[in-house]
Amino acid sequence: MNRLEAIKIVIENLSGDELLVHANGAISRESFFCKNRKENFYLLGSMGLASSVGFGLALNQPNKKIVILDGDGNVLMGFGNLALIGAFKPKNLIHLVFDNQVYGTTGNQPTISKYIPFSEVAKLLGYRTSHYIDKEDSLKKIFKEILKEPGPHFLHIKVSPEVTQICPRIPYSAKEIKERFISSLK
Amino acid sequence: MKAHDFLELLKKQGFNFFTGVPCSYFKPLCEILNKENDLFHIPAVREDIAVGLSVGAYLSGKMPVIYMQNSGLGYSLEAFASLHLIYYIPTLVLVSYRGPEDKGWEEHLIMGKHTEDLFRSFELKYSIFKGNITEEELKEIKDYLIGTQLPYFLLVTKGALE
Numbered sequence: 579m580n581r582l583e584a585i586k587i588v589i590e591n592l593s594g595d596e597l598l599v600h601a602n603g604a605i606s607r608e609s610f611f612c613k614n615r616k617e618n619f620y621l622l623g624s625m626g627l628a629s630s631v632g633f634g635l636a637l638n639q640p641n642k643k644i645v646i647l648d649g650d651g652n653v654l655m656g657f658g659n660l661a662l663i664g665a666f667k668p669k670n671l672i673h674l675v676f677d678n679q680v681y682g683t684t685g686n687q688p689t690i691s692k693y694i695p696f697s698e699v700a701k702l703l704g705y706r707t708s709h710y711i712d713k714e715d716s717l718k719k720i721f722k723e724i725l726k727e728p729g730p731h732f733l734h735i736k737v738s739p740e741v742t743q744i745c746p747r748i749p750y751s752a753k754e755i756k757e758r759f760i761s762s763l764k
Numbered sequence: 765m766k767a768h769d770f771l772e773l774l775k776k777q778g779f780n781f782f783t784g785v786p787c788s789y790f791k792p793l794c795e796i797l798n799k800e801n802d803l804f805h806i807p808a809v810r811e812d813i814a815v816g817l818s819v820g821a822y823l824s825g826k827m828p829v830i831y832m833q834n835s836g837l838g839y840s841l842e843a844f845a846s847l848h849l850i851y852y853i854p855t856l857v858l859v860s861y862r863g864p865e866d867k868g869w870e871e872h873l874i875m876g877k878h879t880e881d882l883f884r885s886f887e888l889k890y891s892i893f894k895g896n897i898t899e900e901e902l903k904e905i906k907d908y909l910i911g912t913q914l915p916y917f918l919l920v921t922k923g924a925l926e
């Protein structure tokens with residue numbers, strides 16, 4: 579499974595009005611390519627901070643599920659976020675890391691992710707559940723399960739770095755992304 | 765001014781989400797933030813993470829305040845540039861002004877010397893807070909935040925909050 583295939587499984591198995599927060603780069607574009615949802619917040623830049631924005635949302639939207647779509651490079655850059663989320667344990671937060679072992683968006687330069695047992699780290703830091711996933715059927719099954727359970731949940735999703743489909747840039751300005759997103763909360 | 769009175773003024777203007785990383789200048793403020801439970805306060809682990817948190821808080825209807833040392837401003841500028849300044853996220857940012865006046869701390873010299881230059885080059889609206897602010901002045905800041913949907917920075921000098 580590559581990143582786009584994994585993202586597609588996640589999007590297809592949402593139960594309804596979950597709020598999605600996307601790391602910058604290909605993750606945002608591929609999710610947008612799969613489905614254009616108002617409830618999606620795309621970070622155009624601010625690498626490392628998708629989980630900060632998602633955590634801020636989770637704290638203040640206790641009745642919604644927040645799903646963070648993160649990358650290995652992003653998580654490594656904003657590693658302190660794992661500690662913060664683990665410490666505060668927002669029940670409504672689901673943290674997905676699409677780990678292709680590279681900075682895919684900038685041309686597949688290797689990250690150090692192959693040395694990092696993300697799901698063990700997340701568990702130790704206080705996420706309520708944490709899984710390592712490398713198959714499509716287990717991604718589907720586990721994602722559907724954790725959507726129903728109190729979190730915070732962490733899924734370390736191992737994907738291949740191959741890209742078979744180049745997804746176009748998101749056609750909205752940052753301000754438009756924000757306004758659509760806020761209007762979906764009303 | 766008393767940190768307590770300052771916080772009361774902030775609350776009165778509707779600020780209701782606090783996050784940041786401490787500076788000794790904020791000791792009195794943090795003491796209150798860390799014990800008052802009617803305030804939403806998340807101590808962050810890095811200043812840029814606090815910047816990200818404030819975005820999530822704002823999107824869900826809160827009025828955020830971030831506090832940080834100017835050293836943390838260095839860590840945060842890219843986060844402000846790629847979040848608040850393009851998505852238009854109004855946030856009050858308290859930045860302690862370590863540096864040129866505050867002698868004997870070599871680690872603060874360079875950042876202190878350039879803090880105001882950084883605000884100017886990033887076109888960030890700021891003023892210096894020396895320990896006095898009236899309700900009207902704070903309301904003006906609030907109106908600026910709402911009107912422009914941009915952040916506003918208060919550069920907090922030594923002893924301003926006690």
Ligand SMILES: Cc1ncc(C[n+]2csc(CCOP(=O)(O)OP(=O)(O)O)c2C)c(N)n1
Pocket residue numbers: 581601602603604605623624625648649650651652653676678680681682683684689842
């Ligand atoms: C602070 C910062 N540094 C570097 C970049 C350039 N950059 C954009 S996306 C990206 C890679 C992100 O890697 P990862 O999170 O693993 O996502 P992937 O593209 O592999 O899916 C990089 C390095 C940036 N946007 N911001």
Ligand SMILES: [Mg+2]
Pocket residue numbers: 649650651676677678679680681682
């Ligand atoms: Mg990657």
